[in-house]
Amino acid sequence: MAGAARARRDGVLLGIDSSTTATKAVLVGPDGGVVAVGTAQYPVATPHPGWSEQHPELWWEATGTAVRAALGAAGLTGEAVAAVGLTGQMHGSVLLDAAGEVVRPALLWNDQRTAAQCDQIRARVGPRRLVSLTGNDALTGFTAPKLLWVRENEPEAWARVAHVLLPKDFVRWRLTGELATDMADASGTLLLDVAGRTWSEAVLDDLGLDEGLLPALHEGPEVTGTVTGAAARATGLVAGTPVVAGGGDQAATAVGVGAVTPQVGAVSLGTSGVVFVPTSGPVVEPQGRAHAFCHALPDTWHVMGVMLSAAGSLRWYRDTLAPGEDFGALVAEAASVEAGAEGLRFLPYLTGERTPHADPAARGAFVGLTVRHTRAHLTRAVLEGVAFGLRDSLELMRAAGVPLPAQLRASGGGAKSPLWRQVVADVLGVPLVLTGTTEGAAYGAALLAAVAGGWFASVPEASAALVSTGEVTEPRAGDSYAAAYASFRRLYPALAAEFRALAG
Numbered sequence: 001m002a003g004a005a006r007a008r009r010d011g012v013l014l015g016i017d018s019s020t021t022a023t024k025a026v027l028v029g030p031d032g033g034v035v036a037v038g039t040a041q042y043p044v045a046t047p048h049p050g051w052s053e054q055h056p057e058l059w060w061e062a063t064g065t066a067v068r069a070a071l072g073a074a075g076l077t078g079e080a081v082a083a084v085g086l087t088g089q090m091h092g093s094v095l096l097d098a099a100g101e102v103v104r105p106a107l108l109w110n111d112q113r114t115a116a117q118c119d120q121i122r123a124r125v126g127p128r129r130l131v132s133l134t135g136n137d138a139l140t141g142f143t144a145p146k147l148l149w150v151r152e153n154e155p156e157a158w159a160r161v162a163h164v165l166l167p168k169d170f171v172r173w174r175l176t177g178e179l180a181t182d183m184a185d186a187s188g189t190l191l192l193d194v195a196g197r198t199w200s201e202a203v204l205d206d207l208g209l210d211e212g213l214l215p216a217l218h219e220g221p222e223v224t225g226t227v228t229g230a231a232a233r234a235t236g237l238v239a240g241t242p243v244v245a246g247g248g249d250q251a252a253t254a255v256g257v258g259a260v261t262p263q264v265g266a267v268s269l270g271t272s273g274v275v276f277v278p279t280s281g282p283v284v285e286p287q288g289r290a291h292a293f294c295h296a297l298p299d300t301w302h303v304m305g306v307m308l309s310a311a312g313s314l315r316w317y318r319d320t321l322a323p324g325e326d327f328g329a330l331v332a333e334a335a336s337v338e339a340g341a342e343g344l345r346f347l348p349y350l351t352g353e354r355t356p357h358a359d360p361a362a363r364g365a366f367v368g369l370t371v372r373h374t375r376a377h378l379t380r381a382v383l384e385g386v387a388f389g390l391r392d393s394l395e396l397m398r399a400a401g402v403p404l405p406a407q408l409r410a411s412g413g414g415a416k417s418p419l420w421r422q423v424v425a426d427v428l429g430v431p432l433v434l435t436g437t438t439e440g441a442a443y444g445a446a447l448l449a450a451v452a453g454g455w456f457a458s459v460p461e462a463s464a465a466l467v468s469t470g471e472v473t474e475p476r477a478g479d480s481y482a483a484a485y486a487s488f489r490r491l492y493p494a495l496a497a498e499f500r501a502l503a504g
Contacts, residue, residue: 011082012074013453014237015439015446016063018088018168019249020044020054020108023062025070026442027081030455032466034439035076038069045105050112053105056094056170060234063171067235078237083453084175084227085445086246088168090188093146096173098162104154106167107146112360114145117152121145121190124206128286133203135187135194135284135292139358143189147209164213168246175235176225176243179215184251186217187293194292194301195282218245220255220296221451221459244452247296249441250274250304255296256444257409257435258467260460265405267424267432269414273310273386275393277402278302285400289356290393296448297459303402305355305393310386311414313348313364317382321375331417334380339426340484341377343368346385347491349499356392357492361503367491383420384481387427388488394428407431409469411440421473427481436468 012035017024022042027035040062045053071077091109096102107113118138122130131137138145143166151158165173166189169181186192186199191207191214193200199211218224227241246252254276259266265277279301284292291304309316314327322330349362366381398404410432414420425432437443447462456462 012080013446013449014081014084015442016086017442018059018171020089023066024442025066026439027070027074028446036070036074038066040065052108052111055105056102059171060174064234071236083449084243085449086168087249087252087441087445090248091141091143092167093143094165094170095161096163097160103160104157109141112140114140114149117145117148131288133200134190137288144191175227175231177228178225180218180224181215182220182245182247183294184296185248219298220245220247220448223452244449246445251296252441252444255447258463259409260463263406265408267408267410268412269311270412271312273307273390275305275390283402285396290396303397307389308354309348309350331419333376335419337376337380339480341381344373344377344381345488346381348385348389356396361500363499383423387424388485391427407433409433409435425473425475429475432473434470
């Protein structure tokens with residue numbers, strides 16, 4: 001249905017982000033400015049330790065609430081919305097029966113029950129072959145092991161499954177009645193031939209899965225359907241409004257900050273940390289330690305490293321050792337300490353690690369403490385430890401042949417700190433650039449909608465026109481962190497066996 005509808009240039013664009021804890025609806029005007037935002041929250045169920053589930057209907061109910069809230073805040077009706085873009089949490093397994101009814105709650109990206117299924121996938125496909133076919137190793141977060149878990153542990157539920165969707169695509173189903181997904185989100189299923197941008201017949205055959213279970217594939221800016229009458233009544237939108245493919249949350253966030261060409265990457269200092277670099281062709285890290293995904297725009301891919309505790313490390317540190325203190329004041333103390341924190345290192349593996357150490361047993365640690373070290377040193381070590389973790393991802397990419405981008409667009413709560421931005425810029429050796437919006441993935445989804453509706457000819461053109469940039473943090477001359485980073489890299493291999501012993 002690409003090009004089936006054209007958006008009005010005098011309207012507003014709507015980006016909908018179905019995240020893990022809330023749905024956000026963002027209205028964006030023709031000049032790229034955010035007109036209004038609506039949100040609606042929902043819980044995550046944990047029926048057993050390490051399990052994480054949600055019922056998809058929560059996302060749909062929240063969509064109606066958030067969209068109506070955004071329209072109300074802007075003083076607009078659904079008539080003003082020219083096109084809708086979708087994004088959301090990746091990897092979740094939405095299982096529908098032949099009538100389109102939800103079979104069971106979705107297993108989410110952070111559900112950890114599928115370690116045995118990941119081992120099965122490696123055994124059936126072959127570890128190296130799996131990475132070459134899909135660009136990735138088998139991780140518990142991905143969709144494919146979740147499908148195998150349900151098939152093995154809930155055969156009656158599996159017998160009913162006729163369709164498999166990702167979280168944002170369930171919202172699409174309720175909005176349009178169409179079963180579809182985008183290339184970026186599909187990359188996180190472990191079932192996509194990332195290089196060929198098609199479902200992998202080889203992996204599906206090896207795992208005994210029918211391609212008919214999977215939705216149609218689209219590029220991010222393609223129109224996948226239009227709002228139905230029933231959806232219009234539920235959301236306040238107008239029937240016939242075009243809905244575009246969109247992208248998984250990380251790819252949509254990259255679009256929202258302008259990381260849509262190899263010259264511009266992105267770094268996120270949120271609870272987790274992400275280094276995201278677009279590429280003009282598929283680039284696979286041989287061991288799958290960095291993710292190789294399709295981007296949310298045609299003929300573009302990306303390599304991504306994810307660390308699990310970035311700004312989350314600083315929050316833990318503040319809440320544990322300085323409860324109630326202002327983050328800005330706490331971080332400011334660290335400015336009095338020189339680079340390298342006088343030999344103090346912090347390992348940011350508080351919730352295990354993903355890149356480059358796919359190790360749920362990894363643990364956090366301060367190493368090198370002496371009586372000379374003060375709280376300022378501890379804080380500085382936390383900031384530097386997170387920066388070193390991000391550099392691990394960049395080094396993997398460099399070794400895999402990914403060209404270093406000219407700049408990284410910075411986002412996330414940690415990026416608000418000038419000192420932390422300077423530390424990260426110095427450690428990575430790349431300028432960090434702030435952007436004019438903080439609405440992340442939902443903003444990027446709206447930009448994809450702008451292209452689908454004909455406002456712009458391409459995603460890079462939309463990005464150049466609508467994404468504004470702000471303060472630039474240049475890396476200081478020389479690598480003042482060379483010795484400290486080399487020390488940091490030696491610590492995980494030295495402690496890994498003890499981490500596993502401590503984890504039981």
